[in-house]
Amino acid sequence: MLEHGGRLRRAAHHYRIPLADWLDLSTGINPCAYPLPSIPEAAWQRLPEEDDGLERAAAAYYGSAELLPVAGSQAAIQALPALIPGARVSLLAPSYAEHAHAWRLRQPRLYAAHTLEAAIDSSDVVVLVHPNNPTGVRFERDQLLDWHARLAQRGGWLIIDEAFIDSDPPAGSASLAAVAGRPGLVVLRSLGKFFGLAGARVGFVLAPAPLRLQLADLLGPWTVSGPARHVAQTALADRAWQQAARQRLAADSQRLAQVLQAAGLGTPSGPALFQSLDHAQAEALHDALARHGILTRLFAADAHGPARLRFGLPPDENGWLRLQRALDSLPEALLSNPISAPLLP
Numbered sequence: 001m002l003e004h005g006g007r008l009r010r011a012a013h014h015y016r017i018p019l020a021d022w023l024d025l026s027t028g029i030n031p032c033a034y035p036l037p038s039i040p041e042a043a044w045q046r047l048p049e050e051d052d053g054l055e056r057a058a059a060a061y062y063g064s065a066e067l068l069p070v071a072g073s074q075a076a077i078q079a080l081p082a083l084i085p086g087a088r089v090s091l092l093a094p095s096y097a098e099h100a101h102a103w104r105l106r107q108p109r110l111y112a113a114h115t116l117e118a119a120i121d122s123s124d125v126v127v128l129v130h131p132n133n134p135t136g137v138r139f140e141r142d143q144l145l146d147w148h149a150r151l152a153q154r155g156g157w158l159i160i161d162e163a164f165i166d167s168d169p170p171a172g173s174a175s176l177a178a179v180a181g182r183p184g185l186v187v188l189r190s191l192g193k194f195f196g197l198a199g200a201r202v203g204f205v206l207a208p209a210p211l212r213l214q215l216a217d218l219l220g221p222w223t224v225s226g227p228a229r230h231v232a233q234t235a236l237a238d239r240a241w242q243q244a245a246r247q248r249l250a251a252d253s254q255r256l257a258q259v260l261q262a263a264g265l266g267t268p269s270g271p272a273l274f275q276s277l278d279h280a281q282a283e284a285l286h287d288a289l290a291r292h293g294i295l296t297r298l299f300a301a302d303a304h305g306p307a308r309l310r311f312g313l314p315p316d317e318n319g320w321l322r323l324q325r326a327l328d329s330l331p332e333a334l335l336s337n338p339i340s341a342p343l344l345p
């Protein structure tokens with residue numbers, strides 16, 4: 001199993017700080033989640049059925065009916081390599097590590113965002129995360145469409161993981177969800193991030209019908225539970241909540257970037273739901289903040305990038321205050337941020 005954010009119990013044990021006293025900034029999950037509707041008893045008691053309205057609500061939200069609900073986009077990330085052929089697999093790096101893990105048997109080549117263009121014509125499958133986690137890198141819509149066309153005309157595939165795109169207008173306008181159904185294109189979406197419903201385990205695969213059928217067959221019946229389907233349907237249809245959440249997240253993300261910058265930590269980058277900071281002393285910073293009961297996500301330096309720290313959004317004013325106080329108390333020696341190394345291909 002790979003390392004993920006959100007492992008609060010482990011941090012509580014390690015730092016001997018009670019679970020309830022932590023400020024968890026280690027994920028990119030919206031801390032102000034969609035408020036749960038009451039769930040009809042039948043959703044618990046009956047087997048889930050496809051015509052309950054979830055697919056319709058999702059089609060209206062994503063702008064395409066070429067979709068399959070899955071138990072979190074993670075379920076699709078793991079299943080796709082079994083269904084998509086091609087020996088030459090290229091992945092964006094650094095990125096959400098589960099993609100490289102899922103494709104590991106095909107020994108994928110890893111490309112930094114600015115070198116990915118060079119991989120397109122020599123690849124059968126290209127996988128990227130847009131906007132990227134943890135770097136926040138975005139791509140142009142025309143470029144993505146061009147990459148897809150070049151891959152598809154040779155029978156290749158472009159897989160775009162749009163888990164963080166819902167609350168990121170610049171990337172959102174480059175989403176390929178609405179053109180899903182074209183041969184050779186897969187778009188993955190998640191209800192875990194923007195809607196803050198990570199525990200419900202609901203995501204969508206937008207892809208051509210033959211691939212969706214194969215995927216549905218592989219994953220089996222009733223993969224998304226009745227209660228999760230009900231909550232997801234309600235959240236996807238609630239435009240007023242979505243609009244308010246987008247505004248709030250945009251303001252909070254700007255505030256987070258300012259707080260980190262004002263603390264002397266350099267210039268962070270990221271979509272609305274998190275800010276990432278390349279920092280030579282990321283590990284020491286992570287540890288210093290954890291001693292204040294603030295959990296961030298640490299990414300060690302590797303061949304694809306420098307060490308970095310990812311900060312999610314505080315849920316409330318108390319959280320902002322705690323973060324500010326912890327940053328104010330960091331020793332000067334931890335604040336210098338000499339990273340200037342370019343990403344390696």
Ligand SMILES: Cc1ncc(COP(=O)(O)O)c(C=O)c1O
Nearest residue numbers: 072073074096133163190192203
């Ligand atoms: C980029 C990215 N894609 C997909 C996932 C999986 O999300 P879920 O399975 O909750 O939809 C994550 C989770 O952290 C992620 O960061």
